[in-house]
Amino acid sequence: MSKAGSNPASVTVGPIEGSTKEYVEFDAGIGVPVRRVHLTNGEHLDLYDTSGPYTDPSADIDLESGLPPIRASWVADREGTQLDAARAGVITPEMRYCAVREGVSPELVREEVAAGRAVIPANHRHPELEPMIIGKAFAVKINANIGNSAVTSSIAEEVEKMVWATRWGADTIMDLSTGKNIHETREWILRNSPVPVGTVPIYQALEKVNGDPAALTWEIYRDTVIEQCEQGVDYMTVHAGVLLHYVPLTANRVTGIVSRGGSIMAAWCLAHHQESFLYTHFEELCEILHRYDVTFSLGDGLRPGSIADANDEAQFAELRTLGELTRIAKSHGVQVMIEGPGHVPMHKIVENVRLEEELCEEAPFYTLGPLATDIAPAYDHITSAIGAAMIAQAGTAMLCYVTPKEHLGLPNRDDVKTGVITYKIAAHAADLAKGHPRAQERDDALSRARFEFRWHDQFALSLDPDTAREFHDETLPAEPAKSAHFCSMCGPKFCSMRISADVRKYAAEHGLDSAEAIEAGMADKAAEFAESGSRVYLPIDSLSKAGDR
């Protein structure tokens, strides 16, 4: 591995609070990782785990060596793609692995991949990868964008961002690095990434021509793609749907073309007055990606950058072309997903999914947000989480996160975490709404813990145990408060949850736990309950719960 010149010092390691890293038995020497949350009542809950060996205290983390190549024997003499295998009726080890992670049958995984409704982005040259699947039949996934630049961050910072993002639940990461060290940065990330890594090859190609889009050529682009395939990139954004005659469709938009890749290709097309080389050479591109089993992420170069531009002619014209390219890619045995917007008001969101599925044969949809309004810079993780949850409920398979810095600057480590947690919320809300079999288990376990005042369990089951504990401890830091039957919202002597639990207990003990019993009018028992009041209803003196009414 060639990574001379830079040595990322360290990354975040160790288990997430309240949980341990465990492995479900798989093949010899290989286990499927889970995050096991240990509850104080003796039960445990296993959660989907994206964090790789970094949360395993027994793992020997050496960034120089990279992660163990667990897939090496699977891909040693492999030809063809997951799509080829699935169509031939073959269940690959990656498919079995994904099936264990998702809690479904390997045959379902194979069927969805064969139909092109799901993809398993896994380059033969990225053997360190823990396989995962993206498709609407499975848990909704999220992607975190990272990427260095000469000015604002080092390679070390980017490797840590990758580890940090996957720690909190990023299912894939995209390396959007620019500047001088693109290749080296990507090498460090790939060799140490347990999740699929995506890129936008046009960024590196553009560096090779000193940033002049008009100087780009198919050959320069092709060689860049091959370089990245060789390194192990798992999926690539290709803006091949930005056609010459679509560019004028953006002329009357409020925000024109907001995709960097889209604007580069639009500039190239206009400069040469030729059709995009990505489009005219698309079959050659398919042949290259097929050799490595690199997945296409067909980019939405004309996505709307404002509410005003949502669902317009430019956007949907490109989407139709992406449908055409999907069929070509699949005919070459290449896996495909489709990128989506962007900025879309709520009432126009579902139409995006419906059209994508119709035009692109239900290839997995992979959307950026969408932002449900333009008016909240500094809060666009939230504006976009609203759109993301809704578009995922409608069938989007993977959500690209947005951080609080969107439109304003580059995300730092805290922003990355906020973006990831916010998108885990959106994805999980969609899993609940879609009735994903395992989703509600976690909500129920957390809510039971909440009702029973098991504070440690409530923290451990939450998406971000550290922050939940920190907020709780701001007012009640003492350890005994963690098992107390109250919190700072209503204070030690009064709590609706506590009264509710007492009411339930009393009703059950005295046969008042059915409407029939109540109707029968058990005044004597009610009197007895009133007498026991001093035990159940302690005086109130304290705090208001702001969220209560």
Added chain:
Amino acid sequence: MSKAGSNPASVTVGPIEGSTKEYVEFDAGIGVPVRRVHLTNGEHLDLYDTSGPYTDPSADIDLESGLPPIRASWVADREGTQLDAARAGVITPEMRYCAVREGVSPELVREEVAAGRAVIPANHRHPELEPMIIGKAFAVKINANIGNSAVTSSIAEEVEKMVWATRWGADTIMDLSTGKNIHETREWILRNSPVPVGTVPIYQALEKVNGDPAALTWEIYRDTVIEQCEQGVDYMTVHAGVLLHYVPLTANRVTGIVSRGGSIMAAWCLAHHQESFLYTHFEELCEILHRYDVTFSLGDGLRPGSIADANDEAQFAELRTLGELTRIAKSHGVQVMIEGPGHVPMHKIVENVRLEEELCEEAPFYTLGPLATDIAPAYDHITSAIGAAMIAQAGTAMLCYVTPKEHLGLPNRDDVKTGVITYKIAAHAADLAKGHPRAQERDDALSRARFEFRWHDQFALSLDPDTAREFHDETLPAEPAKSAHFCSMCGPKFCSMRISADVRKYAAEHGLDSAEAIEAGMADKAAEFAESGSRVYLPIDSLSKAGDR
């Protein structure tokens, strides 16, 4: 005014960055306030303004004296309610005022109030109020809960929280104070609040019986309600739908009864084995509220506190009773809104609105969130903003905010702001989706500013100019950067928005701005464009935009 013993020192005053306080002409001496955003291109945009005189530098703010009683002459000899007037075909000054704020006809306001589809919460005894309307035909409103306690905050802090919450857009506030100084705190808030103030009278009634629910009586409750009506409270949460025989329906819930008011009344019913005094004395309550024109907010004491409990029998049984009470209240000329959940997965949200409208004659729905998942304590402003946006899109008229501290502790000033901004996002996203005539103006203005690199305008038009500027300045603090045609995301030499603007300009200048022109094949012009490339396409060397692909 009796507020001895405490003197709130100061509150936040002064205009919001980039805007001035203006007044649209109304009656003599009274104007309807707007926040006027002044753009650098000479245009301006007037925004709905909830902040009262505090953002007006010419206003004389004296917390001791309270705000000027602008409605004094309107209510001097008024009898009856806005509902009575509307039904009689009378357009009150409050209705005209609301019409100006909403940009609709006074007759529409009257019609909606007369039909019970909208309410104007405005106690005759709260003359300082700037009238506002809550109903699905109008902009979606948000409420911020505040409230002191003996332990965690002072009266001064609560008055500042009220000013702070309305500064950022809270349309109403609820004072959920408990402890010793309930009356005094409320007095300070009411006399200084430009927005309607809501309360939950059972909290104060409970203090009067030392916190023992079983010791509550109708008489104590009634006297408390009268005391609060006299003070000027504009709407009151009354949990009159928690009936004795509904209590057992909560026995098998994951989280029982989570409403404080609900649990108090359930405890009272069981202790006495009698029907709730709120229910049996409801008509007397109507007579009291009618005298002051206090609006009912019929509480959802049995709302679900977890995903598992959403839309269950207990919740909908209570909702049916609220429908019955709505008809009784309206027969007494009392305005009514209906409170709603809570915790609800996305696929069960719309059903809540449909049923509420069917059972409660489309009385304005006022919901807490709902939270779309239980698993993210410390991020419940976000889990609930997802649900809030969706339920508002479906017709909910007002959203009760949730702060990051929900379930964990009491919100501080920062949490209040985060909660308010988050809920402004949800409300505005819903306004866009519902096609509210004024909503998209702001998105379009901000997006145009973004596309044209008018950074000051982008900040000024955003929900939180201060934080947007702060985030931008983290990487590019210099003033020239505010008008530079780039940002830190893509750096000074490359930007998709910039290329897009250049492409548009070039295309327009050279007749390439239509698909027909492109199809006609203007190769000469394309060549010319390529030659101009050095002007348009500067070298790229810098930063990646993490949110871009």
